[in-house]
Amino acid sequence: MEKAILAFAAALCVCTGCVTGIFEGKVAIQAVESIGKNPDAADKIQSMAIIGAAISETCSIYCLLVAFLIIFILGA
């Protein structure tokens, strides 16, 4: 029973990453749109999009780490 609760908690933790997925997709959409409007600035837009995506990804990576901690430390 206890293990089931831990597994559910870990799954819930990882589920929060889907929001990051949606909004990282939005970063990509915006980058593509702005490159379409202004192809000369493609280099700058690309690096900014990657940095933005990487920074917003941090949040979901924390969720993932918490899930790992739940599985491997609490569940061991």
Added chain:
Amino acid sequence: MKIQTAVYSIIIITVFIALLLVYINRKLVKFDPLSEPKGIVLVVMMAAQTFDKMVKEKTDERVAKYLTPYIMTVALYIFLSNIAGLFSLETPTSNYSVTLTLAALTCILIEVFSAAERGPKAYIKSWFEPFAPFVIMNAMSKLSTLLSLSLRLFGNILSGGILMSVIYQLLAVISRKIPFVGEFNIVGALVAPALHFYFDLFSGVMQAFIFITLTISFIGKELPDK
């Protein structure tokens, strides 16, 4: 005291990089500047140009002279560490000590460049901006840079490794249903290469690129003009 198994792969990768750089140095010293570059010399030249351009975009000429060699070495190290799983070594970047060290190096560099740019007095003052109690906030923001840089690399690579091992277990279960050859995990041998391509190669290149891009832009943020 127990030695972590990742230490062996760290040593192997470090020695490999050292030998590679010595070899490249030999080639470059022998290289005649008037002839056409080819082979490894051409690759190294193109890489150096790309990285130099990347660093100069965010920082200035003077800083780029010191920063570019560091960035190139770190990129090579992180890239080789990330794809170490393909050579059946344990991935060093899935060990938190390694990524924490790399992120700590970046954080120290940020502080060093910031101090060198502003001078010691203005640097100490920058910790207490806009007024004295904000020293806690400033320290927290520096600590969060360290944590997010190290945990990003660590989490991405570790999750890739764990996902791969889970997928291998799943494929082994599926291939046991096949008669005669089931014990060999034949489905795994067919499906896994494509996944290795994503989780090891693509993710490894992306994470190395993101790490160095963030390092460059954090340092560039501390410089005055750009």
